[in-house]
Amino acid sequence: MNRFLPVILLVAACGKAEHHAPPAPPAPPAPATPAPAALEHATQADLAQEIGDAERLGTWREVQHRWQGQTLRWTVTRQRVLCGSADDCNVAAFPVQRPAKQGWLPLLTFAAGQYDALARACSSQDPCEVSIEGTLSALEVSPELPTKVQLSNVRLVSAPAGRAQTAQR
Amino acid sequence: MNKLSKSLAIAGITLGAGALTASASSHREAPAIAEDQYVDNTDVYAFISPNDATKLVIVADYVPLLLPTSGPNFYKFSDNARYEVHIDNTGDAVPDVGYRWTFTSHRKIGTTFLYNVGPVDSIDSPNLNVTQTYKLEKVNEKTGATQMIMNNVPVAPWNVGKRSFPDYEKVALQAVSTANGTTAFAGPRDEPFFVDLHVFDLLGVGGSHTTDGVNVMSLVLEVPIGEIASAGVRPAAGATTKDAVVGIYASASRPRVRLLRNNRSQDDYGGFVQVSRLGWPLINEVIIPLQDKDKYNRTSPRDDVSNFGAYILDPEVPKLLNLVLNAGCPATSAAGRTDIVGLLGPSGTKAADLLRINISQGQTNAMSHFPNGRALTDDVTDTLLTVACNNGGAISDKVDANDKPFTQTFPFLASPHSGNP
Numbered sequence: 001m002n003r004f005l006p007v008i009l010l011v012a013a014c015g016k017a018e019h020h021a022p023p024a025p026p027a028p029p030a031p032a033t034p035a036p037a038a039l040e041h042a043t044q045a046d047l048a049q050e051i052g053d054a055e056r057l058g059t060w061r062e063v064q065h066r067w068q069g070q071t072l073r074w075t076v077t078r079q080r081v082l083c084g085s086a087d088d089c090n091v092a093a094f095p096v097q098r099p100a101k102q103g104w105l106p107l108l109t110f111a112a113g114q115y116d117a118l119a120r121a122c123s124s125q126d127p128c129e130v131s132i133e134g135t136l137s138a139l140e141v142s143p144e145l146p147t148k149v150q151l152s153n154v155r156l157v158s159a160p161a162g163r164a165q166t167a168q169r
Numbered sequence: 170m171n172k173l174s175k176s177l178a179i180a181g182i183t184l185g186a187g188a189l190t191a192s193a194s195s196h197r198e199a200p201a202i203a204e205d206q207y208v209d210n211t212d213v214y215a216f217i218s219p220n221d222a223t224k225l226v227i228v229a230d231y232v233p234l235l236l237p238t239s240g241p242n243f244y245k246f247s248d249n250a251r252y253e254v255h256i257d258n259t260g261d262a263v264p265d266v267g268y269r270w271t272f273t274s275h276r277k278i279g280t281t282f283l284y285n286v287g288p289v290d291s292i293d294s295p296n297l298n299v300t301q302t303y304k305l306e307k308v309n310e311k312t313g314a315t316q317m318i319m320n321n322v323p324v325a326p327w328n329v330g331k332r333s334f335p336d337y338e339k340v341a342l343q344a345v346s347t348a349n350g351t352t353a354f355a356g357p358r359d360e361p362f363f364v365d366l367h368v369f370d371l372l373g374v375g376g377s378h379t380t381d382g383v384n385v386m387s388l389v390l391e392v393p394i395g396e397i398a399s400a401g402v403r404p405a406a407g408a409t410t411k412d413a414v415v416g417i418y419a420s421a422s423r424p425r426v427r428l429l430r431n432n433r434s435q436d437d438y439g440g441f442v443q444v445s446r447l448g449w450p451l452i453n454e455v456i457i458p459l460q461d462k463d464k465y466n467r468t469s470p471r472d473d474v475s476n477f478g479a480y481i482l483d484p485e486v487p488k489l490l491n492l493v494l495n496a497g498c499p500a501t502s503a504a505g506r507t508d509i510v511g512l513l514g515p516s517g518t519k520a521a522d523l524l525r526i527n528i529s530q531g532q533t534n535a536m537s538h539f540p541n542g543r544a545l546t547d548d549v550t551d552t553l554l555t556v557a558c559n560n561g562g563a564i565s566d567k568v569d570a571n572d573k574p575f576t577q578t579f580p581f582l583a584s585p586h587s588g589n590p
Contacts, residue, residue, distance in 0.1 A: 079504060079505065079510075081510045081511050081514070081520070082474060082478065082520070084517075090475055090478055092479070092482060092505065093479075094479070096479075096501060096504065100479035100480055100482070100483050103477040103478065103479045103480045104475065104476060104477075104478070105478035105479055105482075106475075126504065144467070145464055145467060146464045146468060146476035146477065147476070149475075150475075
């Protein structure tokens with residue numbers, strides 16, 4: 001009991017002091033959460049690294065805050081069976097033969113006409129490596145649900161060798 | 170042509186890619202569900218009825234690997250759960266039609282420890298002390314509206330032993346109920362899945378019939394195909410549209426909150442949360458790695474490619490087969506296993522862990538073999554190991570049939586093993 005007494009007294013004192021303290025000046029407006037730095041050069045490997053770190057460190061919110069809403073330019077692999085229409089398109093973010101450490105495949109929604117541009121550029125090449133640019137519109141990361149990555153307003157930046165094409169802007 | 174190719178050809182299913190795939194079922198497959206056995210979904214089967222080709226049979230099994238001698242509190246379905254079968258009939262991997270079972274347990278006599286207090290010769294015998302009933306609802310999964318199909322239907326009792334049930338199957342079949350064109354059965358059956366579970370001892374398969382002699386809790390439905398088809402119309406023979414193929418998965422859900430008290434029974438609160446799901450056999454068991462198994466059970470098939478696609482493109486199984494069995498499975502190509510993705514999305518449907526079956530007119534029971542549905546006799550373990558390895562040969566666990574023969578009449582599954590044969 002004796003060893004808790006100082007703590008009790010201290011708490012009581014603090015409470016009392018707080019009770020009689022003069023009114024605090026109005027608090028300055030809370031600073032807005034700083035906008036995350038642009039990640040225009042960040043790759044999917046960087047994102048995967050941060051998700052892996054979040055598994056250990058619990059930094060899920062920080063990862064989502066940093067990445068969601070960013071405009072990203074990634075090189076990905078389009079396979080027709082996974083991306084056969086503008087309404088149903090996932091791409092592989094990593095070389096398939098590298099053992100998958102995470103299960104996600106980015107879900108793409110395209111800017112007008114850009115799926116057709118992708119399909120034309122890849123033509124019969126399957127799989128087909130392309131560079132795309134889009135907004136990371138949804139990033140679901142948590143310890144309890146699988147990671148989900150959605151890129152929106154996706155534009156084709158460059159197509160396979162010999163089929164180079166710049167996105168229409 | 171192997172048996173998988175044959176069944177694909179017969180079914181008229183078009184693949185998004187060339188090759189084939191295989192896997193197994195889902196008994197105790199994820200850490201969380203292994204702690205909640207009564208809602209562990211083990212297998213789903215779907216086939217055109219052998220007795221009426223206008224009807225589809227769906228079997229959803231739960232509660233794995235049950236010893237027949239499991240008294241005095243024999244296995245049952247959980248009263249605090251929703252057991253559901255979901256059906257996508259438009260090819261988008263989003264369910265359109267569902268069936269939902271809700272169970273209620275009963276006890277006639279509280280002053281005995283016995284499940285039954287004398288020989289039981291009928292399902293309404295006063296000697297049958299512990300019983301369970303259920304209601305079966307059809308769910309419009311777009312609106313959430315429900316339609317009662319049947320209510321207060323008895324669950325078949327446990328096969329306690331020969332002294333309690335001189336003619337067990339006669340009593341059990343009294344649990345078959347038909348209403349509104351739908352026939353249903355709920356209760357214990359012989360575990361229909363056959364496999365050498367030594368596969369989990371570093372793929373140590375060698376023909377051990379490890380699921381012989383155990384039971385499972387089965388939900389069986391036989392429904393008019395028009396009831397589950399898009400717009401209520403069975404597609405014409407030879408149809409190649411997405412709605413010619415339905416995708417089926419089963420799930421179990423628990424209330425969000427359980428409150429335990431010192432002085433009374435538990436209370437459950439909140440909406441239902443999905444804790445288990447299954448379409449194809451063995452997807453969560455051997456494709457999804459440990460870190461994502463519980464996550465898989467929480468999610469919906471429509472997101473499977475987005476969530477878990479990388480595991481499907483480069484599955485672990487062939488690498489293990491090479492490492493342990495020197496099976497000669499070729500390395501995954503740069504394109505990845507798009508053949509497996511294609512099997513999960515036949516006829517232009519969205520790839521997902523759904524058991525797909527062609528329901529168009531002209532389809533018959535003989536055409537219902539995995540991956541066009543799944544017959545009780547299908548050796549899906551061999552099929553999936555063979556597809557996963559893809560070395561041009563057959564990979565087998567050397568367990569090729571169930572320990573008991575299946576029946577040709579509803580509910581088609583074999584009678585459960587007796588606790589005292």
